[in-house]
Amino acid sequence: MEVDKPLPTYGALELEQSFSVFLELPESDSFFDKKKNLLQKKGFNTKELCLLRSSHPDLIRTSLKIMLQIARIINLDEVELYFSEDDASLTVDFYSPRNEIVSLNSILRLVENSLDGHTQMQKNILEELRNVISDMIANCSDKNNVKSVIVEDHCCDKESCLLQWGEANGTRSRLGIAYVEGAGRGAIAREDLKVGDTALEIPASLIISEELVKKSDMFHILEKRSEMSSETILLLWSMKEKHNNNSKFKVYFDTLPEEFNTGLSFGFEALMVLDETVLFEEIMQAKEHLQAQYEQLVPPLFNEHPDIFPPELYTWEKFLWACELWYSNSMKIMFPDGELRTCLVPIASFLNHSLYPHVTSYGKVDSTTNTLKFCLSRPCSSGEECFLSYGNFSSSHLITFYGFVPKGDNPDDVIPLELEGDEGDSEDDSCISSITTHMVRGTWFSKNHNIFHYGLPSTLLDYLRRAHNPMLQTKTLLQESLENEMEILEQLRLIFDDMMDKLGDVDLEDRENTRWDVKLAIEFKDIQRRIVSSILTSCHSGLDLVKDNLCMCMAEDTRG
Numbered sequence: 001m002e003v004d005k006p007l008p009t010y011g012a013l014e015l016e017q018s019f020s021v022f023l024e025l026p027e028s029d030s031f032f033d034k035k036k037n038l039l040q041k042k043g044f045n046t047k048e049l050c051l052l053r054s055s056h057p058d059l060i061r062t063s064l065k066i067m068l069q070i071a072r073i074i075n076l077d078e079v080e081l082y083f084s085e086d087d088a089s090l091t092v093d094f095y096s097p098r099n100e101i102v103s104l105n106s107i108l109r110l111v112e113n114s115l116d117g118h119t120q121m122q123k124n125i126l127e128e129l130r131n132v133i134s135d136m137i138a139n140c141s142d143k144n145n146v147k148s149v150i151v152e153d154h155c156c157d158k159e160s161c162l163l164q165w166g167e168a169n170g171t172r173s174r175l176g177i178a179y180v181e182g183a184g185r186g187a188i189a190r191e192d193l194k195v196g197d198t199a200l201e202i203p204a205s206l207i208i209s210e211e212l213v214k215k216s217d218m219f220h221i222l223e224k225r226s227e228m229s230s231e232t233i234l235l236l237w238s239m240k241e242k243h244n245n246n247s248k249f250k251v252y253f254d255t256l257p258e259e260f261n262t263g264l265s266f267g268f269e270a271l272m273v274l275d276e277t278v279l280f281e282e283i284m285q286a287k288e289h290l291q292a293q294y295e296q297l298v299p300p301l302f303n304e305h306p307d308i309f310p311p312e313l314y315t316w317e318k319f320l321w322a323c324e325l326w327y328s329n330s331m332k333i334m335f336p337d338g339e340l341r342t343c344l345v346p347i348a349s350f351l352n353h354s355l356y357p358h359v360t361s362y363g364k365v366d367s368t369t370n371t372l373k374f375c376l377s378r379p380c381s382s383g384e385e386c387f388l389s390y391g392n393f394s395s396s397h398l399i400t401f402y403g404f405v406p407k408g409d410n411p412d413d414v415i416p417l418e419l420e421g422d423e424g425d426s427e428d429d430s431c432i433s434s435i436t437t438h439m440v441r442g443t444w445f446s447k448n449h450n451i452f453h454y455g456l457p458s459t460l461l462d463y464l465r466r467a468h469n470p471m472l473q474t475k476t477l478l479q480e481s482l483e484n485e486m487e488i489l490e491q492l493r494l495i496f497d498d499m500m501d502k503l504g505d506v507d508l509e510d511r512e513n514t515r516w517d518v519k520l521a522i523e524f525k526d527i528q529r530r531i532v533s534s535i536l537t538s539c540h541s542g543l544d545l546v547k548d549n550l551c552m553c554m555a556e557d558t559r560g
């Protein structure tokens with residue numbers, strides 16, 4: 001899971017009978033230049049002051065519309081930014097459910113932080129703004145909600161014990177634990193929860209971090225080895241702690257599954273299904289890395305210190321179990337001392353991932369309460385599963401390290417395209433051959449399927465246009481430009497035809513009775529085929545569109 005990203009530096013300025021909200025794209029943003037460009041294309045600067053003069057709902061809505069356009073761009077991630085450019089000339093009212101919820105919350109947080117100590121007029125404006133934002137979030141929630149099915153008769157005794165242990169040790173939870181179809185345990189709201197409510201609050205003393213290992217008998221051995229990262233030390237600690245009956249965290253370890261079923265445990269048959277896919281590469285690379293790490297680190301430890309590292313607890317299988325535990329259950333947490341640590345957080349680790357999560361912002365221990373809070377960015381009704389975002393991950397990453405594919409269309413499911421091109425050097429006019437990485441995703445995400453767009457990313461199309469004919473004035477309805485369009489669409493069609501051939505025909509297994517890993521492998525290939533097929537359809541429609549325009553252009557030329 002990923003830690004909370006630093007929030008953009010928003011601030012609020014007070015003016016007599018009005019209220020101004022200051023939105024700023026921080027210069028520290030990794031994509032500052034690209035976002036600045038996009039803001040400017042839409043008529044905004046990197047610092048904007050939005051003035052609210054009345055609490056009338058219509059005026060508040062109008063102001064919020066403008067603030068939201070800016071906040072959306074500030075909160076774009078790398079993939080959203082890459083694909084946003086094809087919409088640069090359009091009024092975009094939506095990038096992704098995640099972006100929408102994060103952007104609305106960033107404005108809401110700013111407004112809420114400013115509620116104290118203002119005039120009645122300002123309070124009315126703020127209150128109305130808050131209502132409008134809450135309505136918009138609720139609206140967005142209705143459209144994107146994915147309901148989980150609770151398995152009613154599954155025993156949850158161990159999970160209940162863990163909850164009781166947590167509550168006895170200062171945890172506050174408005175979530176219960178239940179089994180949900182297709183996802184193991186999940187966290188279910190015990191009451192209606194609103195935006196801003198704390199669903200779960202865990203004291204820092206219940207978080208498993210490297211601080212704990214420092215107190216263990218193995219630390220003096222591990223700290224001497226320069227090749228040991230704190231994550232590896234924690235991993236080796238958890239392999240033994242799992243079997244420690246006196247562990248402070250025994251009740252937590254008792255809830256962990258014996259098998260994690262991530263891509264790292266895929267068997268031969270599943271890997272065969274994945275042959276020639278990016279997921280195959282990702283799993284093989286991760287496994288080879290872990291095997292090499294095991295061979296280098298673990299046997300020397302149990303050979304030299306069998307009393308501290310009993311060989312029967314430090315087998316390859318048990319090492320792999322611990323890797324899967326840490327990959328699929330850890331969170332990066334920022335502590336009040338400013339350190340970012342990889343941690344296991346009992347109880348919070350029951351929260352499943354969604355493309356449209358309720359909790360989007362977490363990962364920082366509150367220094368006043370010394371607790372880790374999970375606050376809602378969108379409402380969650382009583383009985384509904386409460387979801388987290390583990391990060392903006394593709395299906396291949398989620399399968400490899402977590403062992404599942406989320407429900408819905410994942411905007412991070414991109415296909416990387418490595419293109420070879422000659423980049424002209426402006427200084428000495430020499431040409432350097434280079435590889436540029438672009439990406440493509442399901443073209444159903446795009447709103448622009450017109451000529452010169454075709455549902456494909458503008459960054460990629462512009463790159464290909466330049467590569468084919470650097471001197472040409474592109475995107476005009478003139479013969480040369482249209483012929484260039486035909487060439488680049490044809491090039492893309494060939495690339496994706498080849499990709500589709502490699503994916504082969506639909507795997508016709510009896511899916512209900514197939515092993516978990518083969519089922520996931522087949523599901524991944526289905527996703528890939530759907531993406532490639534949408535791209536091919538867009539190439540074909542694009543070619544037809546360009547051909548029609550070329551015919552018209554030539555007919556006009558003939559007429560003179």
Ligand SMILES: C[S@@+](CC[C@H](N)C(=O)[O-])C[C@H]1O[C@@H](n2cnc3c(N)ncnc32)[C@H](O)[C@@H]1O
Pocket residue numbers: 182183184185186328329349350351352353354401402403404405406407
């Ligand atoms: C942090 S744990 C969440 C709790 C977990 N369901 C359990 O029973 O322990 C992460 C694991 O939950 C499962 N998971 C999380 N989100 C999921 C989802 N949307 N669909 C299916 N499985 C999911 C995956 O097995 C993942 O490795």
